[in-house]
Amino acid sequence: MDDILRSVEAPVNENIPDLGPGDVVSVHVRIKEGDRERIQEFKGTVLRVSRGGQNSSFTVRRVASNGIGVERTFLLRSPLVDKVVVERHSHVRRAKLYYLRERTGKKARLKQKIQN
Amino acid sequence: MLKGLLGKKIGMTQIFDENGRAVPVTLIEAGPCYVTQVRTPEEEGYSAVQLGFGETKSKRLTGGQLGHLNRTSAPPLRFLREFRVKETELKPGDKVTVADAFQVGDHVDVIGTSKGKGFAGVVKRHHFGGGPVTHGQSDRTRTPGSIAAGTGTGKIWKGKRMAGHMGNERVTSMNLRVAYVDPERNLLGVLGAVPGGKGGLVMIKEARKQ
Numbered sequence: 032m033d034d035i036l037r038s039v040e041a042p043v044n045e046n047i048p049d050l051g052p053g054d055v056v057s058v059h060v061r062i063k064e065g066d067r068e069r070i071q072e073f074k075g076t077v078l079r080v081s082r083g084g085q086n087s088s089f090t091v092r093r094v095a096s097n098g099i100g101v102e103r104t105f106l107l108r109s110p111l112v113d114k115v116v117v118e119r120h121s122h123v124r125r126a127k128l129y130y131l132r133e134r135t136g137k138k139a140r141l142k143q144k145i146q147n
Numbered sequence: 148m149l150k151g152l153l154g155k156k157i158g159m160t161q162i163f164d165e166n167g168r169a170v171p172v173t174l175i176e177a178g179p180c181y182v183t184q185v186r187t188p189e190e191e192g193y194s195a196v197q198l199g200f201g202e203t204k205s206k207r208l209t210g211g212q213l214g215h216l217n218r219t220s221a222p223p224l225r226f227l228r229e230f231r232v233k234e235t236e237l238k239p240g241d242k243v244t245v246a247d248a249f250q251v252g253d254h255v256d257v258i259g260t261s262k263g264k265g266f267a268g269v270v271k272r273h274h275f276g277g278g279p280v281t282h283g284q285s286d287r288t289r290t291p292g293s294i295a296a297g298t299g300t301g302k303i304w305k306g307k308r309m310a311g312h313m314g315n316e317r318v319t320s321m322n323l324r325v326a327y328v329d330p331e332r333n334l335l336g337v338l339g340a341v342p343g344g345k346g347g348l349v350m351i352k353e354a355r356k357q
Contacts, residue, residue: 032345036160036174039327039336061167085161086169111167 040085046114047107050080050089052128053121053141058091058105059113070113073103076141079127098135120144149237150353151230152177152248153200154335156259158345162327162336170338172326175257177335177351178248181221182241186229195231198243199224200348226348246330253325254354259342263315273308318342322354 050056054077059070075093087107095101105112121141131139154177161169184197205213205223216224219240237243249255269275269291278287291310295303320341327336341349 032157035176035332035334036158039162039172039174039329039334040160041163063166106169108163109167109169110163 041108041110044108044112044114047112048115048117050077050115050117051120051123052077052079052126053123053144055118055121056091057116057118058103059115060105061111061113074118075101075103076121076128076131078102078129078131092131094135094139100132120146149196149198149230149232149235149243150248150253150255151196151198152243152245152335152351153180153198153226153228154178154349154351155201156341156343156345156347156349157334159340164326170326171340172336172338173257173323173341174327175335175337175341175349175351176333177245178243178333180243181219181224182237182239182243183216183219183221183224183227184239185235185237193231194234195229196235196237197227197229199227201225228350230350230352244330245328245333245335249325249328249335249351251325251328254322254357255325255337256352256354257320257323257337257341258350258352259318259320259347261314261316261318261342262344264313266311267313268310269308272310272313275308321356 056075056077058073060073062069062071073091073093075091078090078092080089081087085108088104089107090102090104092100092102120143122144123141154175157174157176159171159173162172164170178200180198180200182196183199186193186195186197188194199216199221201224202222203225207225208223213223221240264271268289270277270289275291277289278284278292280288294307294309320339323337323339323341325335326338327334335351343349
């Protein structure tokens, strides 16, 4: 019976690469305006990735104008997410980067991870 | 067409609706059902359609059940349930499938047997608050407290809510929206929860209070 449940659920979005905390990403979100559809980018740092099959999600934080932090959580399999582009990986020592919320400016920087 | 079906609960998951929002869905393997009898005011005094569901081996049924089913061309069926209708063009032997009965956007009532909870206390069964936990109270955290007035009344009112058997009873989930229909696999998905455990028999009807 679980096979039937799995078959109804949304498939994995192939346009989302493997994400990790600290990644600087640009999320392409589909937005419907009346009968028109356009794509909006949301750029920021991945604060957390929550694994849970159909309910998997990731949260992206960006600092908007006036230093106001904006966080958005996306479901990994949501049809509203068109694609995700990873711009750089960071060297982080935690799975959830909540400490970034209390930091601004130079302290909120993350060291870039060079992949070999 | 008859807006009713029998089905088997498969389980819950979430899907994305047309706006891209994740919604909770209960999947039901609904039908195919066979009309096994049509009750008429002339014969039985009321009008209803008897549907059968759940193909099984004929050796699992009793002679009486088989005899009843043999009056139609239906295969051996485990479950028979009646649906009251005003009038119907259905005849015994007709097959009713999900696509015939429901479409995405319809509202339905789903009737099932809730999970049995056994002998349950008053906190679980009737949502009582229980007693205090601190201030020296040691033996009354989940007790019902006082159940009646004193010797003046001298009795306990009938229907006083107390501990007892909970669950394993007929429950109707009303006004669930149909979110998914798959005619090929006889699948029906309704928004929200449905009584009973996985694999349980459910009756799906058109919503009474829309």
